[in-house]
Amino acid sequence: MTVKVLIVEDERKTSSYLCRGLSEQGWVTYSANTGSEGLYQAQTGVFDAIVLDVMLPGLDGFEVLRQLRRTHNTPVIMLTARDQVDDRLRGLRGGADDYLVKPFSFLELVARLEIILRRGRAQSPTEIRIGDLHIDLSGRRVTRRRRRLTLTAKEFALLEVLARRPSQIVSKTAIAEIVWDINFETNTNVVEVAIRRLRAKLELVGEDKLIHTVRGMGYMLEHRSDPDA
Amino acid sequence: MKHQRSMSTHLAVMFAIVTATASAAVGGLLYLKESTGLSHHAREVLEARFVIVERLIRFNEGGQEWVYFRQKLAEFTPTDGSLRFIIESEDPRFRVNEHFSTRLNSKGPQIGFGAAELDGTRFLTKASRVAKYGDRPEVRLIIVADQTPQERARRFIAAGILALSLFTIAVVTSLGWWIARRGMRTVDRLSEHARHLGGDDLARRLPTGELPIELSGLVLALNAALDRLQKSHQQLSDFNADVAHELRTPLTNMIGETEVALSRRRNEQDLCDTLQSNLEELERLRGMVNDMLLMARADAGEAGSFTRVSLAAECRRAVDFMEILFDEVGTTAVIRGDGKADVERALFGRALTNLLDNALRHGEPGGQVVVQIDAEDDAAAVTVINPGPAIPLDHLPKIFDRFFCGDPARASNGHSHGLGLAIVAAVARIHGGDVHAENGDGVVKVKMTVRIREQVQERVDASVFPPHALS
Numbered sequence: 001m002t003v004k005v006l007i008v009e010d011e012r013k014t015s016s017y018l019c020r021g022l023s024e025q026g027w028v029t030y031s032a033n034t035g036s037e038g039l040y041q042a043q044t045g046v047f048d049a050i051v052l053d054v055m056l057p058g059l060d061g062f063e064v065l066r067q068l069r070r071t072h073n074t075p076v077i078m079l080t081a082r083d084q085v086d087d088r089l090r091g092l093r094g095g096a097d098d099y100l101v102k103p104f105s106f107l108e109l110v111a112r113l114e115i116i117l118r119r120g121r122a123q124s125p126t127e128i129r130i131g132d133l134h135i136d137l138s139g140r141r142v143t144r145r146r147r148r149l150t151l152t153a154k155e156f157a158l159l160e161v162l163a164r165r166p167s168q169i170v171s172k173t174a175i176a177e178i179v180w181d182i183n184f185e186t187n188t189n190v191v192e193v194a195i196r197r198l199r200a201k202l203e204l205v206g207e208d209k210l211i212h213t214v215r216g217m218g219y220m221l222e223h224r225s226d227p228d229a
Numbered sequence: 230m231k232h233q234r235s236m237s238t239h240l241a242v243m244f245a246i247v248t249a250t251a252s253a254a255v256g257g258l259l260y261l262k263e264s265t266g267l268s269h270h271a272r273e274v275l276e277a278r279f280v281i282v283e284r285l286i287r288f289n290e291g292g293q294e295w296v297y298f299r300q301k302l303a304e305f306t307p308t309d310g311s312l313r314f315i316i317e318s319e320d321p322r323f324r325v326n327e328h329f330s331t332r333l334n335s336k337g338p339q340i341g342f343g344a345a346e347l348d349g350t351r352f353l354t355k356a357s358r359v360a361k362y363g364d365r366p367e368v369r370l371i372i373v374a375d376q377t378p379q380e381r382a383r384r385f386i387a388a389g390i391l392a393l394s395l396f397t398i399a400v401v402t403s404l405g406w407w408i409a410r411r412g413m414r415t416v417d418r419l420s421e422h423a424r425h426l427g428g429d430d431l432a433r434r435l436p437t438g439e440l441p442i443e444l445s446g447l448v449l450a451l452n453a454a455l456d457r458l459q460k461s462h463q464q465l466s467d468f469n470a471d472v473a474h475e476l477r478t479p480l481t482n483m484i485g486e487t488e489v490a491l492s493r494r495r496n497e498q499d500l501c502d503t504l505q506s507n508l509e510e511l512e513r514l515r516g517m518v519n520d521m522l523l524m525a526r527a528d529a530g531e532a533g534s535f536t537r538v539s540l541a542a543e544c545r546r547a548v549d550f551m552e553i554l555f556d557e558v559g560t561t562a563v564i565r566g567d568g569k570a571d572v573e574r575a576l577f578g579r580a581l582t583n584l585l586d587n588a589l590r591h592g593e594p595g596g597q598v599v600v601q602i603d604a605e606d607d608a609a610a611v612t613v614i615n616p617g618p619a620i621p622l623d624h625l626p627k628i629f630d631r632f633f634c635g636d637p638a639r640a641s642n643g644h645s646h647g648l649g650l651a652i653v654a655a656v657a658r659i660h661g662g663d664v665h666a667e668n669g670d671g672v673v674k675v676k677m678t679v680r681i682r683e684q685v686q687e688r689v690d691a692s693v694f695p696p697h698a699l700s
Contacts, residue, residue: 103515154553180550184575185516186582187649193553216508 003027003117004046008038008064009053009079018051021106022113035059042068049116051109052096054080069095075116077109107171107217128163131223133202133210135163144207154179155198162211162221171218195219237409244405245398252394263386267379271353272342278305279355279372282314286370290363295323311378315371323368333373351376415444431459461528464631468524471632475517479510520648523576524631527655534573535660535682540602540609541567543574547581548600551589558594568604571682572660580656581611583649584675588615591673604681608662612676619668628675629654629664653677 005027009015012033019029030045032038035056042050042064050068054061061078068074078099098112128135134143140156142149151159157179162170172191176182180190199211212220282302289298302314302325315333316325324330333345333352345352356371422435434452437445490503544564548555555562562585588598592615599614620628627633631651653675654664661680666673 101519103518105512105515154549176550181546182550182578182582184579185519186550186579186586187516188551188554188582188586190550190553193557197553215502215505216512217505 003048005029005113006038006041006045006047006050007031008035008042008050008056008061010034010056011053014053017106018109022110025110035061035064039064039067042074043071047074049075049077049113051077051079051113054078065095077112077116079104105171105173105217107169108173111171111174124164128166130163130166130221131208131210133163133223135159144202147204149201151198151201154194155201158194158198159202159221162219165221167220167222169214169218169220175218237406237413240409241402241406245402248398248401249394252397256390256394260383260387260390264383267382271374271376271379272355275342275353275355275372275374278312279357279370281305282372283357283359283370286316286359286365286368288362289365291323291365292363295365299325311375313373315373316368317371318366318368320366323366329373330371345373351380415440419444419448426455431462465528468631472517472521475632476514479513483507483510517648520652523652524648524655527658531659535571536574537569537571538574538577539567540570540572540604540611543572543577544581544600544602544611547578547585551582551585554586554589555598558589560589560592560594560596560598562598562600564600564602566602566604568602568609569681570604570609570660570679572679576656576659577679580653580677583653584611584613584677587649587653587675588613588617588673591615591620592617606681608678608680610662610676610678612674614669614672614674616672618673620666620673622668625666625668628666650675 003026005022007015007018007022007029009018009031010033015031015033019031022029030041030047032041035058038050038052038056039059052061052064056064059067061080065076065078068076073095075097076095078096079102080099081102097116100109100112124137126136126138128137132145136142137160142151142156142159158175161175161178173185175191175194176186179194195211195213202211203209208223210221210223212222212224214220282305285298285301289295306312306314313326313329315327315330316323317327317330318324321327329347333347340356340358343354343356345354353374353376354371356369359368359370361367419435426433426435434455435448437448437452440448486503486506490500495503541564548562548564552562585598585600592598596616599612601610601612601614603610603612624633629650631648633651650664657664657677657679661682662678664678665676667676668674
């Protein structure tokens with residue numbers, strides 16, 4: 001099933017990289033550069049989600065959302081440049097499903113969009129297999145080949161986060177949020193240390209690397225046939 | 230333009246109203262008294278004449294005697310018509326001034342004092358019956374006095390009182406205005422001084438010398454406000470300079486690395502490395518921008534969306550998160566006490582992790598960090614106590630300053646940009662609290678207080694905001 005996302009953003013550079021990035025996620029993107037154009041597209045087309053900038057020429061994001069909500073309940077993520085509670089409340093009261101404050105990370109946007117898109121069809125697997133790694137989610141057992149791994153609760157949670165999104169980059173922010181319920185930036189290296197510890201248990205000498213660091217972005221759980229990658 | 234009320238004019242008008250009221254009361258009473266006196270006097274005069282004439286009539290037997298009496302009465306009657314005698318009788322021979330009597334529009338009683346009017350002139354009358362004596366039948370004697378002089382006197386008095394009152398009002402009002410203006414002159418002078426405030430010299434203050442008590446409080450308060458403004462202005466410009474300085478490093482790195490990368494043909498891996506390095510710098514910049522926004526929020530005194538939480542639970546969450554780092558250096562952390570407070574959870578959590586991070590950074594490895602929660606009536610405090618070397622006394626008040634770094638060698642280690650405790654302070658301020666640091670017995674205590682609000686504001690965030698559980 002193709003996922004269609006509408007991006008309403010007047011800043012061309014932002015719009016362009018969002019379209020490109022989201023297309024590479026396998027989603028079909030549409031873009032609008034003004035509020036009225038965005039509203040027209042949102043009302044006439046069928047989208048799974050809309051990314052809506054607040055600061056738009058003509059109709060601003062709040063107004064677009066207000067008018068859209070009269071007839072449509074397409075999920076909307078607002079992008080706001082102003083980190084003000086006021087804006088957040090206006091956005092959420094107006095019917096936005098989520099918001100992101102600029103500057104935001106692209107991975108964060110993808111993560112939020114995934115939550116919205118997955119809503120209503122929450123079917124989670126009970127076991128995950130990546131290469132020779134087997135994770136039994138209901139029994140909370142992890143084995144690699146025949147080796148049983150002894151993980152702490154947090155380590156298991158960390159592995160689960162990565163395993164549920166195989167071959168996807170998961171940001172440190174997202175990891176901190178899911179594993180530790182820390183939904184704010186910290187200037188600590190907790191996630192790095194936790195990954196290092198998990199790696200020590202997961203990847204013994206001679207075993208293939210499964211957790212890959214994507215510098216500046218996050219981590220990815222993937223079995224790569226090419227060991228150098 | 231909006232009509233602005235002048236205090237001097239307002240006061241002058243108030244004076245005028247007060248004076249007018251007082252003058253009206255005094256003038257009214259004075260007029261009443263004078264008027265009564267005049268009436269009384271007129272009656273006395275009339276009475277004196279009446280008594281004489283009545284006596285002349287009483288034992289008058291008529292006939293020749295009546296003729297004499299008439300002559301006497303004629304002599305007795307002033308020629309200017311200010312006083313007239315009327316005698317009424319059944320017998321026309323005994324009538325006097327009958328002509329006048331019939332024209333007189335008398336409102337007076339048959340006997341005693343009364344008033345009458347003729348051709349617009351008002352008269353005071355007195356009438357009395359004089360019994361029959363000898364040949365003379367019973368007669369009625371009426372004495373009529375023209376009241377024009379009294380009326381004139383009354384009018385004169387009224388005009389006098391009115392003029393005097395108006396004069397008094399005018400004088401009091403202008404004096405009042407003048408006094409008010411004089412009083413306001415201090416204010417004018419202050420305005421003049423205030424006009425020069427906030428220019429180049431931020432140290433300038435309003436003069437406090439020779440001020441009346443009513444104004445000195447205000448001026449002192451204003452000067453105190455100016456002190457605070459100057460301090461925060463100073464902090465702000467220092468902060469701006471620091472921020473610019475801090476931004477310079479990542480910007481230099483990015484520009485340089487990108488230029489180097491673009492100056493030759495590079496393979497994909499090299500370009501990826503450059504982009505990744507840039508991303509790291511950009512993340513640093515993003516972190517700084519967000520921190521600055523947070524500081525700006527605290528500076529603007531902007532309140533957040535608070536929810537009532539258990540502080541121990543919040544501390545537990547932060548400690549759980551940091552546990553792995555504590556574990557790395559063999560340090561343990563315990564939470565003692567509990568209390569409820571209204572906090573913005575993300576900010577509060579941020580402050581807690583910063584406090585724990587600070588304890589970890591500056592504490593002795595292998596020790597025990599204590600997170601002490603104390604709740605009072607209107608404030609709750611979280612104190613992080615870590616064993617470690619005492620903070621030098623001259624550093625103590627500065628550790629919460631932005632970009633303060635006691636040990637320059639630790640200045641940049643990638644994770645912190647010197648805002649850790651400054652953020653704690655900002656968060657405390659957003660929560661109406663404060664921060665405090667002190668050295669204990671071989672330990673360092675860093676305390677953050679938050680004010681406990683009376684009413685919990687139930688904000689929509691909590692309910693409308695989608696849960697962030699990604700899994």
